[in-house]
Amino acid sequence: MINSSIWINFVLFSFLFSAPVSLSDIEKMASNFINQKTFEIKEPISTLQLSEYSNITIVNFHPSGFVLTSNDNQLIPVLAYSLNKNFDILEIPIHLEMTLSKYEIEIDQLLQNNIIDNENLYLWLNLLRNKESEEAARNVDPLLTAEWDQDPSFNLQCPYDNNGPGNHAVVGCVAVGMGQIMHYWQQPQTGIGNHSYTHPNYGLIEADFENTNYSFSNMTDLTGNFEVQQLLFHAGVSVEMDYGPDGSGAPGGPFSPFDNPNAFSALQENFGYSNEMQWLSKDNFSSIEWLELIKHELDNDRPIAYDACANVGCHFWNIDGYEDDFLHCNWGWGGQANGFYIYSALGPDDEPIVFNSEEFIIIGIMPTSAFLEGDINGDSLVNIQDIILTVNLVLSNEYNSLADLNSDNIVDILDLVALVNIVLGI
Structure with missing residues (x-):
């Protein structure tokens, strides 16, 4: 009879030299990972691999929760997770698609260049053996309670369009990201001034900020009642939202030297947010510095507006918490796929990872009255x-x-x- 410890060591030794991980091991690892983080036993209900993301597997759990994993034991096992949300592959926000594409490109480069971190092998082994993981050295629980969306019932004060959801143009991710942060601060009670512009399809669009009472106490976290709709529409007007039935866009910050309305300027000029706010580009920071900058902001209980641009366009969402190097993303998609996502690189910081994107953040977002x-x-x-x-x-x-x-x-x-x-x- 083979001694059990010898057999276990043989299996572990073999695992160290295998690269792709079986679906059963992926599911086992993900189950052990998520159940270590909660007292509620969660059972896997679906394990999905998407053709466009061949290096990634999604494991959904009952009654809620998901784990996004890599498919190779040379790589970090867990890319993202949530304890209370499921991952609907039919409702992936475009800005989340950008993040998944970034992971896919990084993983391809790591594998092609044979960039191996042996620590990842042991992370896989420990999770497969259900060895307790170390608790997070630093963390901030998600700050935002709003899980707002762009479609009904959130867009009913946006311009009328019988081709849009609920016969209206969609809200736009910039307006949702602005609105969720204002909801967090419960400010302003009234805005500053007013603004109007002429849209090529919808004509005159206007909002009177200074004569509007933003009744935050009546706003709901999960549905779009009148007060939520009004705030989201006013946020859209403040940035001269390019409304449309399938998508609405506006700049998150001052991308050009021209004085175009954007989320950064509108928060200050129309909603009374601090002049200490900063619009920063990832190009000016290393990955370690960038991540530390984000963590420091969250340590001070200030949610962040994140703006990323790639070949599919620019997209805007909120980062409102973290656990070690996992950042909690609120995608502004009705709570869909909200969770903790590994910031990046899936490898050492000094390894070059090429991704055709630009990344920006707005930090220091807080009402002037709060300072x-x-x-x-x-x-x-x-x-x-x-x-x-x-x-x-x-x-x-x-x-x-x-x-x-x-x-x-x-x-x-x-x-x-x-x-x-x-x-x-x-």
């Missing part, structure tokens, strides 16, 4: 408690953007002196 200089602990007061907190930050060499009063990316004695002067009214 009180020197209010480090967020109690809407500036007093001795904030001074004590800043002293502790200085002594521990920790960073908090609210305490960085001179914006030099460190919290030191200069910030403490500035805070004392604010408290004393100097």
